[in-house]
Amino acid sequence: MSEEKRRNVSGSFVVCDEQEDYIEHLFAILSEQLSGEYQFHLFHDPAKMLEFMGAEETEALLIGEKYREKIDDLSKVQRIFVLTDIMKERAENNVIPVFRYQSASQILSQIKSGIKIQDRRISVQKNGRKRIRDEPETVDLQETRSADPRVSLQTRGLIGVYSPVHRIGKTRFAMRLGEKLSEQVPVLYLNLEGYAGGSYYFPEKTEHDLGDLIYCMKQERTDHGLKISSMTGRLGGMDFIMPMENESDMRSVRGEEWISMFDQILEKCIYEVVILDLGDCIDGLYDILRNCSRVYTPYIREGAAIAKLEQYERNLRTTGYGDILSRTVKKQMQKKRHDTERAGTVQ
Secondary structure: OOHHHHHHOOEEEEEEOOOHHHHHHHHHHHHHHOOOOEEEEEEOOHHHHHHHHHHOOOOEEEEEHHHHHOOOOOOOOOEEEEEEOOOOOOOEOOEEEEEOOOEHHHHHHHHHHHOOOOOOOEEEEEOOEEEEEOOOOOOEHHHOOOOOOOOOOOOOEEEEEOOOOOOOOHHHHHHHHHHHHOOOOOEEEEEEOOOOOHHHHOOOOOOOEHHHHHHHHHOOOOOHHHHHHOOOEEEOOEEEEEOOOOHHHHHHOOHHHHHHHHHHHHHHOOOOEEEEEEOOOOOOHHHHHHOOOEEEEEEOOOHHHHHHHHHHHHHHHHOOOHHHHHHEEEEEOOOOOOOHHHOOOOO
16 A cells, blocks of 8 residues: 555455354454554455455455465455464464454454554544543453444444445445344434435334424423433334435434434433434535444445445545544445345344
């Protein structure tokens, strides 16, 4: 990677292992703690991983030992970490063994050492405001393998799902992500698209919609939690509020109003995670993304889609919002010929 490119974009860190619950939990920690250094990509299928790496330069790779043994050539990868079931002390060439049955903090420290990143205090977002915290407490991966694959203790608050590429299953992905997170913590799902198709995703329509929620949160009252609970429906363990029917009403809400509403929900209601399924028409999109603790960007590997994704990333940098990319996890979707909207899955 050229020095100019290194200054303008985080490199790719690819993660691939056969133990799905384990690696997804570790992936959540790595992508949180090294968010300013890399853009992270998670795979369970080594064939899909190799397809990605054939098209995109990969700076670092964390891979299970069984998968590594099946791949002949990884010479283009600058740094390789191999998860092993047996403790190994010696590194060979650019390959560093990482014992999988140790704490997440030990694994994180070993990977930081391997890529020459010093431990540091990290700025994170909570309820839309920055604070500084120290490195996380030790987390034993073997004790948490049943935990949700995408949530660590650091990934709470606002989680944005946005893509400049359309009709690739973004909404289905956002909903399934919310359903999985709700197994651990209270989750509220909000669809902020101009044309959300709410009757398709939520056939049992509730009496109130997102417009009512905005009105409610503007009122000076002390029972926001109770009021919101009367507006929500429930699906797959998570709460949701019906999206707005009128696209022009959505456009009329200012960005700062959205952000104020999200802050109030996190401060005054029971929800520890709010999933924001974001569309292009919403005012203050980049500011909303900046307030998210994590942003998922679904995409497909197709010419026009990649061009749109690159344009979106350039726009973030040139408008001063490049920091959003440091908290972004790209999710490659499986595009199906006849049913693209159902293709998004949390794997």
